[in-house]
Amino acid sequence: ITRLGLPIATEFLDPIVPQYIGDLVTWAAIGARTTESQTHREMTSGLSMPVGFKNGTDGRVQTAVDAMVSARHPHSFLGIDQAGMTSVVKTTGNPDCHLVLRGGIQGPNYEARQVAEAVALLTRHDLPPRVMVDCSHANSNKDPHRQIEVWKAILAQRAEGAPGILGAMLESFLASGNQPFAPAADLRYGQSITDACLGWDETETLLREASVRQKPAMLESKP
Template sequence: MQKTSDINVVETRALPSPAALLSEIPKTESQAEFIAKARSEIHRLIFTDDKRFLLIIGPCSIHDPEAGRDYARRLAALSREVSDRIMIVMRVYFEKPRTTVGWKGLVMDPHLDGSHDIAAGLRLGRMFLRDVLDLGLPTATEFLDPITPQYVADLVCWGAIGARTTESQTHRQMASGLSMPLGFKNGTDGSIQTAINAIKAAGQPQTFLGINLDGASSAIVTRGNPNCHIVLRGGAGGPNYSPEHIVRTEEILAKAGLPKSILVDCSHDNSAKKPELQPDVMRALLAQITAGNHSIMGAMVESNLGAGSQPFPQPKEKLRYGVSITDGCIDWTATEVMVREIHATLAPLFR
């Protein structure tokens, strides 16, 4: 018989079921309590009059777990210092969308050698998330592959849907079943309405194809996720965090019947893809907040031990420690300065 399927499939590798991996690398009771508490706090910062600033910060992606843990230890100490005015959540990004091709993240290629050992990547991801939680840091990640959440979402406190996938029905459906607060980024073209539509869709009950914890194909039925919000990240037309952009976003949210709650990504097109400009974007946001804006509730920043980024692929032994192999980041010194500046600038709001 003429073959009509799997013509371009070279290999199919079985993975452990989500249930098997969760049993192999379980969360502890204290981790579960911490995650629930962190999700509740993040909800309050997004949707209530809690004045603390939500700061989602960390490496663009985790490619070296040792360097990632080094960063997490430093961030945890800094977080305790400023926790009265800032809630710090660490970026723990394991999946990276690519415009064409490239390294797709720790889950997809954990050995950085093109072997794509996804089973090992999922194990590394769970272990790393547990390490960060044990430091007292809430975790944040972008959900890219619709199957990945079954393996790691129970250890995530805040989630994101990226600019490339906000318009995807698959990702809107997936978001409707996720258990944590979640931000939808505006489209790469700068479209705010794309994110608004996504928030509304994710807030509704959905039924879609997925897998259950045993790994069996299933019809997934959700109740909808009421904890979704918008993330402004700029677009093809330039930045979108100015007072005029914020007011326009507030108007669009109000017209859609959604809370005026805005998180701004200081990276990507908001900093002209120049990581060193992220602190300037942050200062512009703080100026709006101290001038009386109530809708800007937080920001995202790409930060690492070392500044900038380094080319990849290249031999692992030549990689510089703590420097991103995806988007460029500000270094640790600049991170400390920026976080303390946020803390000092917000002081008048807490008197």
């Protein structure tokens, strides 16, 4: 994928894996359940790519903001070196972190008012005042097809000139839906065995719509 020139995004779950694949990853996420983890904040401080911290499962944005503040400072933690040996890893801090809004137990948080509140909170902490919106998880109530509604709402905010949204995430795979984990011979190729996803045909339609709707704004922004 890297040789094709396509960027790769992933969620880092532990501080070991980045030592092996970090040079191939363009963007990384820290999930809602690990944003509070000091280990993941320390790890992020040593990553060489932009990292998005998701708000907690309770919907609190402050949790992710605290993580961003921590990750932009230097840290030392136990990890591995380039030879795979246990070592103390010293980092310089990661200034390229941002917030990902994914909703919470109280419901979605992608509406314009909620985005503005998040941007204001980031500004108060001297952090980049822009957010990414996760169209899945609590923002779609875990219904993959409701991601389409969220996606269109984000495009509408962008079209209205909302400066606080830097991008959006979709849970997408080749085939829509999901399937239970089973022996390989019984699995349907290209369908998720975890969260239910949009299919590629639906994803392509959304991407083309975004391209058409964003093009005028991009042209206007050119000097």
